[in-house]
Amino acid sequence: MRLLVMLAIVCAAFFPAASSSQSVPDSLGQMQLSFAPVVRHAAPAVVNIYAQRIVAQRQSPFADDPFFGDLFRNFGQVTPRVQDSLGSGVIVSDDGIVVSNFHVVGNATEIRVVLNDRREYDADIILTDEESDLAVLKLRNATDLAVLEFADSDHVEVGELVLAIGNPFGVGQTVSSGIISGLARSGIAVGSGRGYFIQTDAPINPGNSGGALVDMRGRLVGVNTAIITRSGASHGIGFAIPANLVAQVVAQARDGETRFQRPWAGVTAQAVDATLAEAFDQRIPEGVILLELHPDSPLADAGLTRGDIVLNVDGAAVNSAPEMMFRLASRGIGATSELVYRRGDDLRMAQIDLISPPDTPDRMARRVEGRSALRGLSVARINPAVIAEFNLPPNAEGILVTSVQDFAARTGLRTGDILLAINGEDLRSTDDVLRQSASQSRNWHIDVLRDGRRVSLRFRI
DSSP: OOHHHHHHHHHHHHHHHOTOOOOOSHOOOOOOHHHHHHHHHHHEEEEEEEEEEEEEEOOTTTOTTTTHHHTTTOEEEEEEEEEEEEEEEOOOOOOOOEEOOOOHHOOOOOEEEEESSSOOEEEEEEEEEEETEEEEEEEEOOSOOOOBBBBGGGGOOOOOOEHHHHHHHHEEEOEEEEEEEEEEEEEEETTTEEEEEEEEEEETTTTTTTTEEEESSSEEEEEEEEEEOOOSOOOOOOOEEEHHHHHHHHHHHHHHHHHHOOOOOEEOOOOOOOHHHHTTOOOOOOOOEEEOOOOTOHHHHTTTOOOHHHHHTTTTTOHHHHHHHHHHHHHOTTTTEEEEETTTTEEEEEEEEEOOOOOOOOOOHHHHHHHHTTTTEEEEEHHHHHHHTTOOOTHHHHHHHHEOOGGGGGOOOOTTEEEEEEEEOOOOOOOHHHHHHHOOOOOEEEEETTTTEEEEEEOOO
């Protein structure tokens, strides 16, 4: 009898009775038995996305020629073409809010979302952010939806088990397992996104983009976005957008924003490397050093200045400029953040208000029209909002070229150029640009600042 009892205990431990009431594992022992409860909980909230967009394509007789194909790449008739895109998404609210990647649905003209139970819905884009490679969709007339809860991605640790759920290669929903391989991956261009990522070795393949990276409690840790690969295959270096940033993007979409609004810091910063650490008598390299601050920067308003080294934001260490900006962006406009920074030998603390970039003084946007060699040129006076919009240095000033079309596109001017002078006349306002563009001269000379260098453009009409 004793032997039978012992046998029953062992069987119960290693072969638990099947039950439809299985839940997400809450112990290491349960997790080691199977990932099935996690998948059962999370998979219904991961969807397949089929998107179509219209793109312009040139039909050139030299398209397949190895030499003339490149030489005449702009030759031929432009015809519209339908481009299909396949990816994944995550349902994050029961009213039909879905998060995916910008590179999956950005600029799509038609989006079809297929749920895990094979229901299909049309969807509309309600917010996009190319910089973070995120897009927020709203399903039409969807009901009875499974939802994934957001995890606090700031508490994720290297070595934690995670599952990647998506639709790789269009074969259908697939689950792959792995661990968190690294945090604070920044300075990496991944897809169309640039910034701060979670790295995982859970296999991520084409079609997984926009899918869920979930923890062992079935919560959303991040949105899978891309891999680093030379062959096109997954080699265990995948990246996900942290859930805290995803949650902030979703919150802004719910508030009616169509573009993600980041808090404005008004600074340029650089990671402290070994050389800088030695110069500043640091035992180990840590933090980011402030190189430039706009006079209206909230950091400047809180007392920080050029040369200060920011060590952490809201209790989290920061060791790169993208990581610092991620911390601020995940808090959102209207919140406050606490910064710890070093000035010389002193350790200091400051609280900053997270604000949108001020659109003051007025940008005085203007567009050249009529009979002019610069027709189609759009310009604006540089202010903090323009600096943020066009990713200019905090100390930028003057008149910015915001768009180049029509005749102006033939002059050599580019979006992002800072206009200095036209035909020898210095420019101090956008109205000066309109006045100088009305010149009937046949010989034109335009001075611009491009990527920090003065460039002279000369042409004749």
